[in-house]
Amino acid sequence: MLTRDDKAIREAALPWYGKTVVGAYLKSRGARYGEDFVELILEGYQTYVDGSARASMIVAGEALLRVLYARIAEILQEGPLTVPHGKRIITIRPSSVYDLPDELTFAQAERALNSYIDSRVYEQVTAVRFLRNRAAHGDLPLLDEWDPDDLRSETDFFSLLSGKISIAEGYRFYRANTWITLAIRDHPCNTLHELSMGEKLAVIQQLLVISVIQQLFPSGEVGKS
Numbered sequence: 001m002l003t004r005d006d007k008a009i010r011e012a013a014l015p016w017y018g019k020t021v022v023g024a025y026l027k028s029r030g031a032r033y034g035e036d037f038v039e040l041i042l043e044g045y046q047t048y049v050d051g052s053a054r055a056s057m058i059v060a061g062e063a064l065l066r067v068l069y070a071r072i073a074e075i076l077q078e079g080p081l082t083v084p085h086g087k088r089i090i091t092i093r094p095s096s097v098y099d100l101p102d103e104l105t106f107a108q109a110e111r112a113l114n115s116y117i118d119s120r121v122y123e124q125v126t127a128v129r130f131l132r133n134r135a136a137h138g139d140l141p142l143l144d145e146w147d148p149d150d151l152r153s154e155t156d157f158f159s160l161l162s163g164k165i166s167i168a169e170g171y172r173f174y175r176a177n178t179w180i181t182l183a184i185r186d187h188p189c190n191t192l193h194e195l196s197m198g199e200k201l202a203v204i205q206q207l208l209v210i211s212v213i214q215q216l217f218p219s220g221e222v223g224k225s
Contacts (some may be wrong), residue, residue: 010049010125014189017045024067027217032098033073036064040207045206052134053198054135057205061106061132064125064209068109069100071216075116080185083112106132121215131205143204146222147171148183169193171204182207 025034028145032056044060075081076094083090083109092112095104104112107130114122134140148170169184184192187207192200 007052009194010051010199013192013195013199014045014048014206017188017206017210020188020213022192024213024217027054027070033066033070033100036072037063039074040066041209044133047147048202048206051199053196053202054138054140054159056202057131057135060202060209061128061135063198064128065109066210067105067209067216068106068125069104070111072100072104072109072112073097075113082113083108085111105224107225116218117215123178123180127175128205128208128212130175130180137200140198140201141173141175143171143173143200146170146179146181146183148181171200173201173204187211 021038025038027034035203040059040063044063047059048056058141072081072092072141076092078099080094081088081092081106083092088193090103090108092100092103100109110125110129131141141163148168170182171184171192172179172181174180180203184190188210189203195203
């Protein structure tokens with residue numbers, strides 16, 4: 001049974017990021033995906049707070065997919081969009097703007113935006129999908145603590161040894177021959193030290209979702225409601 005302290009710890013680690021959600025909604029509501037996104041991301045956050053990390057990761061991944069659909073809908077205003085699919089090419093026409101969930105899987109939506117978002121954002125989108133898929137199969141990746149300042153100067157290294165400075169909180173997990181890293185100081189959250197590994201991964205995934213939203217819809221503001 002959940003205790004009040006458990007829930008408070010999770011809420012403290014990741015405060016609700018309402019301003020970011022509102023910003024993304026206002027930018028993506030034109031193709032109806034904004035409403036879907038808000039519903040799913042709120043469910044994903046609340047599921048995390050309630051202690052169901054794996055379920056949260058599945059739902060939060062679906063929330064980001066709706067944001068990708070919204071961005072694709074914007075691109076379709078300029079004409080058809082082609083998407084590589086193995087040896088074939090899928091053509092998405094403007095008339096399909098309201099039917100993208102039937103037209104494109106997560107991986108296909110990701111590939112559709114390959115030429116429209118920078119490589120760092122693309123990597124984050126891929127990481128969100130990876131975590132969603134691993135959560136759905138009950139096989140979460142191992143999470144390591146990671147030092148964001150690993151390449152220190154000699155002076156900083158001696159300061160670390162003497163206790164004058166400490167190692168900043170950071171985490172990493174491995175995906176397709178690549179380390180996905182995240183420094184806590186760079187994101188709208190607090191320490192994750194009291195969370196379980198699954199809960200940490202759920203928070204990291206939602207932080208990646210926030211980061212992608214901010215890049216796709218730069219007018220959206222990161223903040224706490």
